Amino acid sequence: MYKLEATSKDCKAKAGEITTGHGIIKTPIFMPVGTVGSVKGIGIKELNEEINAQIILGNTYHLYLRPGLDIIRRAGGIQKFNAWNKPMLTDSGGFQVYSLGKIRKITENGCTFQSHIDGSRHEFTPEKVMDIQRTIGADIIMAFDECTPYPCDYKYANNSLNMTLKWLDRCFNRFNSTMPLYGYDQMLFPIVQGSVYEDLRKKCCNEVIKYNAEGYAIGGLSVGEPAEDMYRIIDLCTDILPKDKPCYLMGVGTPENILEAIERGIDMFDCVMPTRNGRNAMLFTWEGTMNMRNQKWASDFSPIDKNGTASVDKLYTKAYLRHLFVAKELLAMEIASIHNLAFYLDLIKNAREHILQGDFKQWKQSVIGKISRKL
Numbered sequence: 001m002y003k004l005e006a007t008s009k010d011c012k013a014k015a016g017e018i019t020t021g022h023g024i025i026k027t028p029i030f031m032p033v034g035t036v037g038s039v040k041g042i043g044i045k046e047l048n049e050e051i052n053a054q055i056i057l058g059n060t061y062h063l064y065l066r067p068g069l070d071i072i073r074r075a076g077g078i079q080k081f082n083a084w085n086k087p088m089l090t091d092s093g094g095f096q097v098y099s100l101g102k103i104r105k106i107t108e109n110g111c112t113f114q115s116h117i118d119g120s121r122h123e124f125t126p127e128k129v130m131d132i133q134r135t136i137g138a139d140i141i142m143a144f145d146e147c148t149p150y151p152c153d154y155k156y157a158n159n160s161l162n163m164t165l166k167w168l169d170r171c172f173n174r175f176n177s178t179m180p181l182y183g184y185d186q187m188l189f190p191i192v193q194g195s196v197y198e199d200l201r202k203k204c205c206n207e208v209i210k211y212n213a214e215g216y217a218i219g220g221l222s223v224g225e226p227a228e229d230m231y232r233i234i235d236l237c238t239d240i241l242p243k244d245k246p247c248y249l250m251g252v253g254t255p256e257n258i259l260e261a262i263e264r265g266i267d268m269f270d271c272v273m274p275t276r277n278g279r280n281a282m283l284f285t286w287e288g289t290m291n292m293r294n295q296k297w298a299s300d301f302s303p304i305d306k307n308g309t310a311s312v313d314k315l316y317t318k319a320y321l322r323h324l325f326v327a328k329e330l331l332a333m334e335i336a337s338i339h340n341l342a343f344y345l346d347l348i349k350n351a352r353e354h355i356l357q358g359d360f361k362q363w364k365q366s367v368i369g370k371i372s373r374k375l
Helices: 044-049 060-065 069-075 078-082 094-099 126-136 154-176 198-211 227-240 255-263 273-279 311-315 318-326 330-357 360-371
Strands: 002-007 014-020 023-027 029-031 056-059 088-091 104-106 111-114 121-124 140-142 187-189 216-218 247-249 268-270 282-285 288-291
Touching: 002 330, 014 330, 023 029, 029 330, 056 060, 060 088, 060 121, 060 126, 069 078, 069 126, 078 088, 088 094, 121 126, 126 140, 126 154, 154 187, 154 198, 198 227, 216 227, 227 247, 227 255, 255 330, 255 360, 273 282, 273 330, 282 330, 311 330, 318 330, 330 360
Parallel strands: 029 268, 056 088, 088 140, 140 187, 216 247, 247 268
Antiparallel strands: 002 014, 014 023, 104 111, 111 121, 282 288
16 A cells, blocks of 8 residues: 655655555665575665665565475565565566576467576466465565567567566456465556557556556666666656556666656666675765775775765775775675665665655755766
């Protein structure tokens, strides 16, 4: 259930609350990616106390393959299994199936693919994906879709969209004919596809809202298209999708992308960028991005980030973190990942506060140039 708390007067930015079986999510919100049920290199204590995460994301494809549904069911659901007693969302696996390339085959019935782990063959149908996500037990689950590549010709995008809409109907039929397994409700979000073609996106938006779902997602963006195309499609979709329901932009993105998307009406985000870039020595800060392998930090004994909210930001110096990266110590990747996720959650917390205060657009303009700089 979603409660709209505030909407900006001069843009589509909004603040709200999503009530789930594992607690309330205050939006806008960023979800750390926990693909296999864990955020890479970060424990639950850090997610709670350092990063202040409200919800994390798991992936149906990966959890289905390993550890497998029997283990998750016997554990009592994903939150019992990974000790994360807060809301979770599962991506249906559509993006992972898309990324398998030559080792998968898509048909009207679903998708057959080979495991990237051992080469074993499997099939995902809309019905099976609903059953898998029921078993995993996330609070918010996603409809099975095909994520089209970029560039993508119109004919392929149109055929893919028509198949995704047929799959969506099958997803809802299965979802509505089954029950959650662990004593709390689950929400099913449809995914809007259609590549960068406005008529296809409009068609998809108008079809998915017929299901009166508890939230909606926009997929198939941040796959290589220019940023202006991404923003154009977001604007188009949020003009049509219900304003009193949460809207989730899948797989996006940079801090700049997130602020631009909030201005266009997006409530929820996920992306591997904070942790992946962190493991590769890139830090996001309120002053810009830092490459911690650069020589310029070798004798800089100031804190990692004077504006950071995580304890690692004040505890360690830039010189020490650079030393850890140059020495290829695992601690470097942990510190950087904690810092980046804490920054993303702080960024989105500030965005929410300024939406509630009524000055989001002015605030966004004052910070977006700084956070996009390279230091």
